[in-house]
Amino acid sequence: MDQIDLVRSLKTKNDTKIVMFVGDGLGGLPHEPGGKTELEAAKTPNLDALAAKSVQGASIPVKPGISPGSGPGHLGLFGYDPLKHLIGRGALEATGIGLVLQPGDVAVRCNFCTIDADGKITDRRAGRIPTEESAPLAESLNAIKIPGVEVIVKPVKEHRFVVVFRGGDGLGGNVHDTDPQATGVLPLDPVGVDEAGQKTAAIAKQFVEAAKEMLKDEKKANCLTMRGFSAKPEIPSYEDVYGLKAAAIAVYPMYKGLASLVGMEILGKPQTLEEEIKVLEENWDKYDFFFIHFKYTDSSGEDGDFDAKVKRTEEFDAQIPRILALNPDVVIVTGDHSTPSFLASHSWHPVPTMLYSNCCRPDGHTTFGENTACRGGLGHIEAQYLMTLAMANAHRLQKYGA
Amino acid sequence: MDQIDLVRSLKTKNDTKIVMFVGDGLGGLPHEPGGKTELEAAKTPNLDALAAKSVQGASIPVKPGISPGSGPGHLGLFGYDPLKHLIGRGALEATGIGLVLQPGDVAVRCNFCTIDADGKITDRRAGRIPTEESAPLAESLNAIKIPGVEVIVKPVKEHRFVVVFRGGDGLGGNVHDTDPQATGVLPLDPVGVDEAGQKTAAIAKQFVEAAKEMLKDEKKANCLTMRGFSAKPEIPSYEDVYGLKAAAIAVYPMYKGLASLVGMEILGKPQTLEEEIKVLEENWDKYDFFFIHFKYTDSSGEDGDFDAKVKRTEEFDAQIPRILALNPDVVIVTGDHSTPSFLASHSWHPVPTMLYSNCCRPDGHTTFGENTACRGGLGHIEAQYLMTLAMANAHRLQKYGA
Numbered sequence: 001m002d003q004i005d006l007v008r009s010l011k012t013k014n015d016t017k018i019v020m021f022v023g024d025g026l027g028g029l030p031h032e033p034g035g036k037t038e039l040e041a042a043k044t045p046n047l048d049a050l051a052a053k054s055v056q057g058a059s060i061p062v063k064p065g066i067s068p069g070s071g072p073g074h075l076g077l078f079g080y081d082p083l084k085h086l087i088g089r090g091a092l093e094a095t096g097i098g099l100v101l102q103p104g105d106v107a108v109r110c111n112f113c114t115i116d117a118d119g120k121i122t123d124r125r126a127g128r129i130p131t132e133e134s135a136p137l138a139e140s141l142n143a144i145k146i147p148g149v150e151v152i153v154k155p156v157k158e159h160r161f162v163v164v165f166r167g168g169d170g171l172g173g174n175v176h177d178t179d180p181q182a183t184g185v186l187p188l189d190p191v192g193v194d195e196a197g198q199k200t201a202a203i204a205k206q207f208v209e210a211a212k213e214m215l216k217d218e219k220k221a222n223c224l225t226m227r228g229f230s231a232k233p234e235i236p237s238y239e240d241v242y243g244l245k246a247a248a249i250a251v252y253p254m255y256k257g258l259a260s261l262v263g264m265e266i267l268g269k270p271q272t273l274e275e276e277i278k279v280l281e282e283n284w285d286k287y288d289f290f291f292i293h294f295k296y297t298d299s300s301g302e303d304g305d306f307d308a309k310v311k312r313t314e315e316f317d318a319q320i321p322r323i324l325a326l327n328p329d330v331v332i333v334t335g336d337h338s339t340p341s342f343l344a345s346h347s348w349h350p351v352p353t354m355l356y357s358n359c360c361r362p363d364g365h366t367t368f369g370e371n372t373a374c375r376g377g378l379g380h381i382e383a384q385y386l387m388t389l390a391m392a393n394a395h396r397l398q399k400y401g402a
Numbered sequence: 403m404d405q406i407d408l409v410r411s412l413k414t415k416n417d418t419k420i421v422m423f424v425g426d427g428l429g430g431l432p433h434e435p436g437g438k439t440e441l442e443a444a445k446t447p448n449l450d451a452l453a454a455k456s457v458q459g460a461s462i463p464v465k466p467g468i469s470p471g472s473g474p475g476h477l478g479l480f481g482y483d484p485l486k487h488l489i490g491r492g493a494l495e496a497t498g499i500g501l502v503l504q505p506g507d508v509a510v511r512c513n514f515c516t517i518d519a520d521g522k523i524t525d526r527r528a529g530r531i532p533t534e535e536s537a538p539l540a541e542s543l544n545a546i547k548i549p550g551v552e553v554i555v556k557p558v559k560e561h562r563f564v565v566v567f568r569g570g571d572g573l574g575g576n577v578h579d580t581d582p583q584a585t586g587v588l589p590l591d592p593v594g595v596d597e598a599g600q601k602t603a604a605i606a607k608q609f610v611e612a613a614k615e616m617l618k619d620e621k622k623a624n625c626l627t628m629r630g631f632s633a634k635p636e637i638p639s640y641e642d643v644y645g646l647k648a649a650a651i652a653v654y655p656m657y658k659g660l661a662s663l664v665g666m667e668i669l670g671k672p673q674t675l676e677e678e679i680k681v682l683e684e685n686w687d688k689y690d691f692f693f694i695h696f697k698y699t700d701s702s703g704e705d706g707d708f709d710a711k712v713k714r715t716e717e718f719d720a721q722i723p724r725i726l727a728l729n730p731d732v733v734i735v736t737g738d739h740s741t742p743s744f745l746a747s748h749s750w751h752p753v754p755t756m757l758y759s760n761c762c763r764p765d766g767h768t769t770f771g772e773n774t775a776c777r778g779g780l781g782h783i784e785a786q787y788l789m790t791l792a793m794a795n796a797h798r799l800q801k802y803g804a
Contacts, residue, residue, distance in 0.1 A: 001485050003465060010468070053435045359744060361751050362435045364773060377773070379752070379782030381466055388467030392750045399748055400464055401471035401484070402494050 004080065004241055007388055007397065011243045016329035016394040018244070018289045019280075020386075022077060023316045024070075024255075025298030025339025027351040027370060031306060038297075038306055038341060039352060040369040042313035046320035047333065047354075047368040054331075055360045056368065057378025058350030059386060061337045067348045070096075073336030074258045078291075079242070079387030080235060087261070088173055088230020094162045095257030097154055101232040105164050106171045106200050109228045111179065112137065112159040112221035113187070119223075121183045125159045126221040134159060137221055144210040149203055159221070165203055172196025172231055175204065179225035187225050200229060237263030238289065242391060247283060249276045250293035259291055273315060277322045284326050292323075298346075301339030309341050330393045331356040332386055333368070350380060357393035406482065406643055409790055409799065413645045418731035418796040420646070420691045421682075422788075424479060425718045426472075426657075427700030427741025429753040429772060433708060440699075440708055440743060441754060442771040444715035448722035449735065449756075449770040456733075457762045458770065459780025460752030461788060463739045469750045475738030476660045480693075481644070481789030482637060489663070490575055490632020496564045497659030499556055503634040507566050508573045508602050511630045513581065514539065514561040514623035515589070521625075523585045527561040528623040536561060539623055546612040551605055561623070567605050574598025574633055577606065581627035589627050602631060639665030640691065644793060649685060651678045652695035661693055675717060679724045686728050694725075700748075703741030711743050732795045733758040734788055735770070752782060759795035 001009075028038035061068045062082050071092045072082035087095070090107035101107060112126040112134055126134070135155035141163070142153045150166040165171055174197035178188045190205055192198030204226060215222045238246040240263075247267050248259030256266045265287070268279035273294050280290055294316050300308035323331065334353040337346050352373035363377030374380070378389070391397045403411075430440035463470045464484050473494050474484035489497070492509035503509060514528040514536055528536070537557035543565070544555045551570040557563045567573055576599035580590040592607055594600030606628055617624045640648040642665075649669050650661030658668045667689070670681035675696050682692055696718050702710035725733065736755040739748050754775035765779030776782070780791070793799045 006465070006468065006485065359431055359742070359749070361431050361439075361772060363776060364436075375777060377460075377776045378466075379460060379776065381782070385466035388465065389750070390467075392467035392469065397467065397469065397750075399469045399471050401474040401489070402491060 002081065002084070003384060003388065004236060006400070007079070007391060008236070008241045010397045010400055011241070011391065012396055012398050013243050014395060016288070016396065018330040018390050018394050019323055019328045020077065020289070020291045020332045020334070020390070021323060022292065023294050023297040023313065023335045025301045025337060025346065026335025027338025027340070027347070027349050028301065028309060029340035029342040029349065031342055037370045038301070038309040039313055040371070042310045042317065044313065044317040044368060046317045048366060050320060050324070050331070050333070050356055051354055051368040051372070052366045053362055054354040054356040055363045055378050056352065056354045056365055056373045056376025058374045058376065058380045059334055059353040059383045060350050060380060061383050065348045067346045068337050069346065070254055070336065071258065074255065075235070076383035077334065077336055077386060078262050079384055080262070081384050085233060085235050087233045089228025090162070090173070090230040091233055093156065093228065094164055095261065096254040097156055097162060098253035098257060099152070099154060099162065099164060100257070100260055101164070102166060103232055104168065104171065105166050105232050106168070106173050107162060107164045107230055108204070108226045110161050110163055110224045110226050112161070113223050113225055114221060115187070115223040119186050121180065121185060121187060121223070124179065124183060124225070128158045129220050131155065131157050133220060134161070137215070137218065140214065141211055144207060144214070146203055146206050151207060163207065165200065168199065168203060170196050171200045171203070173200070173229045175201050175229035177225070177227040178208070179227050187223065190226060197229070233261060235262050239263055242289070242387065243396070244289040245287045246289040246291070247287040248291045248293070249279045251276065252293070252295050255293040264291060273319055277319050280323065281326065297335065298339045301341045302344055304341050304344035306341040329357060330390050332390055334386065350374065351383070353378070353386065355389060355393060360393055404483065404486070405786060405790065406638060408802070409481070409793060410638070410643045412799045412802055413643070413793065414798055414800050415645050416797060418690070418798060419686070420732040420792050420796050421725055421730045422479065422691070422693050422734045422736070422792070423725060424694065425696050425699040425715065425737045427703045427739060427748065428737025429740025429742070429749070429751050430703065430711060431742035431744040431751065433744055439772045440703070440711040441715055442773065444712045444719065446715065446719040446770060448719045450768060452722060452726070452733070452735070452758055453756055453770040453774070454768045455764055456756040456758040457765050457780050458754065458756045458767055458775045458778025460776045460778065460782040461736055461755040461785045462752050462782060463785050467750045469748045470739050471748065472656055472738060473660065476657065477637070478785035479736065479738055479788060480664050481786055482664070483786050487635060487637050489635045491630025492564070492575070492632040493635055495558065495630065496566055497663065498656040499558055499564060500655035500659060501554070501556060501564065501566060502659070502662050503566070504568060505634055506570065506573060507568050507634050508575050509564060509566045509632055510606065510628045512563050512565055512626045512628050514563070515625050515627055516623060517589070517625040521588050523582065523587060523589060523625070526581065526585060526627070530560045531622050533557065533559050535622060536563070539617065539620065542616065543613055546609060546616070548605055548608050553609065565609065567602065570601065570605060572598050573602045573605070575602070575631045577603050577631035579627070579629040580610070581629050589625065592628060599631070635663060637664050641665055644691070644789065645798070646691040647689045648691040648693070649689040650693045650695070651681045653678065654695070654697050657695040666693060675721055679721050682725070683728065699737065700741045703743045704746060706743050706746035708743040731759060732792050734792055736788065752776065753785070755780070755788065757788070757791055757795060762795055
């Protein structure tokens with residue numbers, strides 16, 4: 001019995017409300033030994049006050065030493081084993097641009113490329129064609145008709161776009177990439193590994209041929225390659241596993257998409273964290289669980305900008321009182337991974353995490369940061385267990401065994 | 403290779419003695435942030451003195467957030483993965499009233515109920531018939547004879563009793579409940595899910611028919627339903643896994659039963675903790691391992707009585723010197739789960755745990771409690787690993803690999 005089955009079998013319903021407040025890439029690093037991390041350097045009076053009533057822990061996104069992308073990072077936070085529930089590259093890319101995948105869909109990441117008169121690749125990324133030029137080209141490919149399947153093409157950025165094959169009969173994602181990873185050679189044919197993949201490959205081949213015909217006179221991008229074929233991942237829903245009516249509040253499509261993959265409803269169209277909390281306030285009575293995503297702790301970390309991350313962390317802190325004013329039963333403050341500005345990238349470091357409830361067993365810490373979290377009453381804990389703890393603290397889990 | 407196979411393959415024998423001293427539901431909660439737990443509030447000079455020579459840790463009974471019943475709680479303490487080794491409801495109920503199950507037994511929880519002239523259920527619990535009246539009725543069912551199988555019926559409380567089918571040929575526990583969970587309908591027939599279950603179902607049906615005939619003129623309880631059919635769980639014994647001659651000392655039948663399921667010998671009939679320690683002293687030379695169970699830290703927690711739990715914890719503490727006077731090589735002090743008086747129920751919170759040996763690597767704590775345990779040298783650790791640590795500290799495990 002895995003954790004999801006266990007929680008599903010023990011879940012019960014009541015009127016409690018759970019908030020998961022996620023600062024993307026929240027964890028950081030000091031820039032010199034003995035120094036402070038971004039979170040420790042930030043003035044966070046509200047997080048610190050909450051810490052005094054909470055229990056902290058060090059959340060390990062996947063396994064020690066593993067730096068996750070946004071997909072596995074959020075799957076872990078949502079309570080799913082990120083090594084068991086995989087989101088294919090195509091599905092993640094589609095999700096990231098706001099395409100809501102349906103059962104039976106196969107999503108593919110595509111690159112515009114250039115080919116010579118012999119059909120051999122001359123530039124695998126079509127000279128990183130500007131988005132203004134590539135987007136209309138990608139949109140035009142929506143005109144392609146393939147019998148028995150709906151074709152949905154959506155631009156991403158520069159040479160990248162996404163295609164989704166929808167409504168086909170038993171399509172699968174098990175198809176090899178067609179990018180040969182070299183120039184001077186032909187693009188590969190799509191090859192299906194199993195029966196469902198072979199069905200997809202046949203459709204993909206028709207798509208490529210039609211696209212080549214449409215693009216043949218384009219100077220900057222006259223062909224395409226396909227990578228990361230993937231079906232919609234089969235992830236049990238929040239309603240199924242937790243019995244929670246769950247909602248997600250986020251600015252960026254990627255996080256809305258990840259939340260929708262587990263069946264959360266996506267609320268409003270907030271553009272700032274203040275607006276996100278306003279959406280929370282307006283919808284407070286309608287849901288049991290709220291996932292609130294703040295992007296900029298991650299982006300400032302990715303930029304390698306310590307001071308900017310400190311400032312973004314203070315913005316994150318400033319919204320805590322508005323959340324607490326709603327009187328939630330359980331609050332989890334965490335991140336999907338660390339993004340230390342020192343590394344300017346996602347990292348494997350445990351994420352400072354705290355859980356508040358009236359029965360959380362506070363651990364005596366009165367500030368919130370990496371050092372306190374690593375010595376917290378929750379210990380070092382894989383992110384996938386945070387939702388179980390949230391459910392327990394919300395009295396939404398029955399006893400296991402008699 | 404799971405933990406049990408690993409330990410089995412590495413075990414070796416010597417003259418060391420291990421004591422596992424279990425305060426049921428030992429872990430607690432403060433009643434306000436910054437307050438003390440029951441264990442922290444209690445005066446525990448003996449536990450504190452032992453802490454100075456020990457290493458502490460936070461024991462997670464099953465997984466983070468999971469509140470176990472006594473069955474999984476003790477299986478974890480005994481070193482078995484409580485998600486892998488399940489004790490069926492019928493087997494646990496039988497065990498809880500002191501029936502020692504044998505291989506091949508199938509145990510069933512039964513409810514007296516009432517039926518009308520058409521055989522339809524009018525009260526699923528026979529009006530919660532008082533035990534004084536139900537017990538003789540249950541005992542009378544021992545007169546039922548079924549060819550090829552021994553029938554053992556034992557009263558529990560009010561409408562509840564247990565039946566064990568013994569000595570049948572290949573009986574199994576995979577049988578659906580016969581309680582339709584509704585009134586105005588007929589009890590269900592027992593239906594076996596597999597071949598062994600079908601054999602049991604056929605016997606159960608004979609039992610029900612004979613019982614109905616015997617009970618037909620009883621006003622208060624003229625029928626019965628059957629739930630939780632379960633075979634004796636197959637759990638490798640302490641002798642097999644650890645090579646330990648193991649004994650259990652407990653007051654209540656449930657804990658004697660759980661210990662007997664893993665092959666421990668049940669010693670004496672102590673009625674108090676003082677008497678339990680006397681049994682320990684009298685049998686010290688005869689066994690390698692002693693499990694000593696103290697019930698009242700749990701019951702006072704279940705009663706929601708903080709002060710009573712403090713007092714019971716102090717009684718638990720008072721017996722430590724008598725245990726140490728026997729000069730054990732390894733002592734583990736722990737609980738099977740937390741039972742905070744704040745929640746008046748079993749909970750998921752990690753259990754304060756300490757391990758003493760002459761090579762335990764003490765962690766510098768000089769008191770024993772939830773906060774020190776959560777910062778202890780053993781870290782946060784699943785209960786199922788405590789026995790491996792006990793074996794290691796007793797020098798009873800060989801090196802793994804060369």
